[in-house]
Amino acid sequence: MKSKTADRLATGVFIAIAIIIISILVGLFSYILVNGLKHISWEFLTTPSSNIRAGGGIRDQLFNSFYILLITMIIAVPLGIGGGIYMAEYAKPGKVTDIIRSCIEVLASLPSIVIGMFGLLMFVNITGWGYTILGGALALTVFNLPVIVRVSEDSIRSVPRDLKEASLALGITHWHTIKTVLLPSAFPSILTGIILAAGRVFGEAAALLFTAGLSTPRLDYGNWNPFSAQSPLNIFRPAETLAVHIWSVNTQGLIPDVEEVSNGSAAVLVISVLLFNLLARWIGRLIHKKITATK
Amino acid sequence: MVSALMDKQTGKQAGESESKRNKESILEVNNLEIFYGEKRAVNGISMDIGKNSITALIGPSGCGKSTFLRSINRMNDLIPGARAEGEIIYEDLNILSEQINVVALRKEIGMVFQKPNPFPKSIYENITHALKFAGMKKKSKLDEIVEESLKKAALWEEVKDRLHKSALSLSGGQQQRLCIARTIAMKPTVMLLDEPSSALDPISNAKVEELIIDLKKDYSIIIVTHNMQQASRISDKTAFFLSGDLIEYEATEKIFTNPSVKKTEEYISGRFG
Ligand SMILES: Nc1ncnc2c1ncn2[C@@H]1O[C@H](COP(=O)(O)OP(=O)(O)OP(=O)(O)O)[C@@H](O)[C@H]1O
Numbered sequence A: 001m002k003s004k005t006a007d008r009l010a011t012g013v014f015i016a017i018a019i020i021i022i023s024i025l026v027g028l029f030s031y032i033l034v035n036g037l038k039h040i041s042w043e044f045l046t047t048p049s050s051n052i053r054a055g056g057g058i059r060d061q062l063f064n065s066f067y068i069l070l071i072t073m074i075i076a077v078p079l080g081i082g083g084g085i086y087m088a089e090y091a092k093p094g095k096v097t098d099i100i101r102s103c104i105e106v107l108a109s110l111p112s113i114v115i116g117m118f119g120l121l122m123f124v125n126i127t128g129w130g131y132t133i134l135g136g137a138l139a140l141t142v143f144n145l146p147v148i149v150r151v152s153e154d155s156i157r158s159v160p161r162d163l164k165e166a167s168l169a170l171g172i173t174h175w176h177t178i179k180t181v182l183l184p185s186a187f188p189s190i191l192t193g194i195i196l197a198a199g200r201v202f203g204e205a206a207a208l209l210f211t212a213g214l215s216t217p218r219l220d221y222g223n224w225n226p227f228s229a230q231s232p233l234n235i236f237r238p239a240e241t242l243a244v245h246i247w248s249v250n251t252q253g254l255i256p257d258v259e260e261v262s263n264g265s266a267a268v269l270v271i272s273v274l275l276f277n278l279l280a281r282w283i284g285r286l287i288h289k290k291i292t293a294t295k
Numbered sequence B: 001m002v003s004a005l006m007d008k009q010t011g012k013q014a015g016e017s018e019s020k021r022n023k024e025s026i027l028e029v030n031n032l033e034i035f036y037g038e039k040r041a042v043n044g045i046s047m048d049i050g051k052n053s054i055t056a057l058i059g060p061s062g063c064g065k066s067t068f069l070r071s072i073n074r075m076n077d078l079i080p081g082a083r084a085e086g087e088i089i090y091e092d093l094n095i096l097s098e099q100i101n102v103v104a105l106r107k108e109i110g111m112v113f114q115k116p117n118p119f120p121k122s123i124y125e126n127i128t129h130a131l132k133f134a135g136m137k138k139k140s141k142l143d144e145i146v147e148e149s150l151k152k153a154a155l156w157e158e159v160k161d162r163l164h165k166s167a168l169s170l171s172g173g174q175q176q177r178l179c180i181a182r183t184i185a186m187k188p189t190v191m192l193l194d195e196p197s198s199a200l201d202p203i204s205n206a207k208v209e210e211l212i213i214d215l216k217k218d219y220s221i222i223i224v225t226h227n228m229q230q231a232s233r234i235s236d237k238t239a240f241f242l243s244g245d246l247i248e249y250e251a252t253e254k255i256f257t258n259p260s261v262k263k264t265e266e267y268i269s270g271r272f273g
């Protein structure tokens, strides 16, 4: 075969693959949006859900999803980046480091339902907290940490060695070099990893079933005291998220409008992840521009 | 200065007993051997490096020039398995000693690399990065040093209107002069240059050479180069390396007109390497 023909063939195959991927994505999105958008209204987003009557909304579930995401990220991002820095810059190559790396990989590939069971044991029973937002966030941290560690390690390693040497050769300490040269350069790829992890957290149901629970207490959005039982900010209350809500109305819902609620919720979930993604990227770009002085 | 280099105040006697050391030299290398794992890359070399002079290191690829240069500011510490034996005496202290504070050492012995490696920050921040870390916070003082070092590096006129633009928007030659400027800004006593103009066009190269000659007033410079003309144009002394050995170390004029070792002559006249 002439190399030109081979080249054309390869190009054709790749274009075909790209088309398949794009059509799957478009198909999925339009299916979810077409079925769900018509159920989304201001009322749907701002009324609490109902257990038996039709016309319930998803106010609390939506809030819970974002809140658990926030708490998870507050715990997982510093730990994950810290772990990544350790693995990339401090861990001496050798047996121990290899073992740590294998553990991280195993942890990253655990099915989320298993992490849910582990969370039930650790953060619900042993601690005696019962179903809580914190328990859910910790389970999701276990679920996400390996990914963030891995992404941070890879991103830091891929910063050109030149830059690190340049900084050290100017009489700057290792730690300061990490903070001011390596992390800023690795920032865009770490951010991408974190966004992917956040998307997974936002859509996760299995790990939360047994840790954050299937119910939400009656919330008073005017109550900002994080220690009050009615406060949405209380991290020691049970919290059903959007993804868990979709699962629960479909499997054990008594409401007559199961389909409407779950399709609407699915659309809200997808749109939220999308918006969240775009927003995070936009902010990331702003920060990156600022630190690299590019316009 | 000297005491800042020591983590602990020990082992000073060795230096004091030899206070009659040659004051003309800034560095004294005694029997330096450098290993990468089992492999020896530098085989016991000894030489004095002159103060306020330019010393050129020449020799074929892989003969250990960079390895030697990087041992002077302890950059080889970053390479797992790299290890040095012997002595490099700087201000009566052995640089290779465990007790040397490498961070302080690198402030005094600056380095410019073969490939321009500016930080992906603004031109201004490239220079202030290390100054700020060293504790200089005052804006007016920083501005002053930025201007002064860019002027010394012959870059000021070209960048004075775009100090807060990204350093990566500069040409390769400008980037390299920026790297020299940020090293100058730290006011080192010794500057190590590893083929600083090999990636540059002839015009930038000429500028960098001019700059290096000019820097001799204030600094002691060691430069690795593959360019024989460059070595003969700018250096005071030249050291010829071959497979880890120091073959000949003489005044540049002597090396290039009347070398005493046959190998040196062969290399300089381009018969191998
Ligand atoms: N990181 C390293 N690990 C192992 N061996 C190395 C390392 N760096 C250099 N060497 C070896 O040490 C020897 C000297 O290398 P060095 O880089 O000092 O040569 P050089 O004279 O600077 O060459 P060039 O002119 O090509 O830059 C070479 O044989 C090289 O293979």
Ligand SMILES: [Mg+2]
Binding pocket: B065, B066, B067, B194
């Ligand atoms: Mg070299």
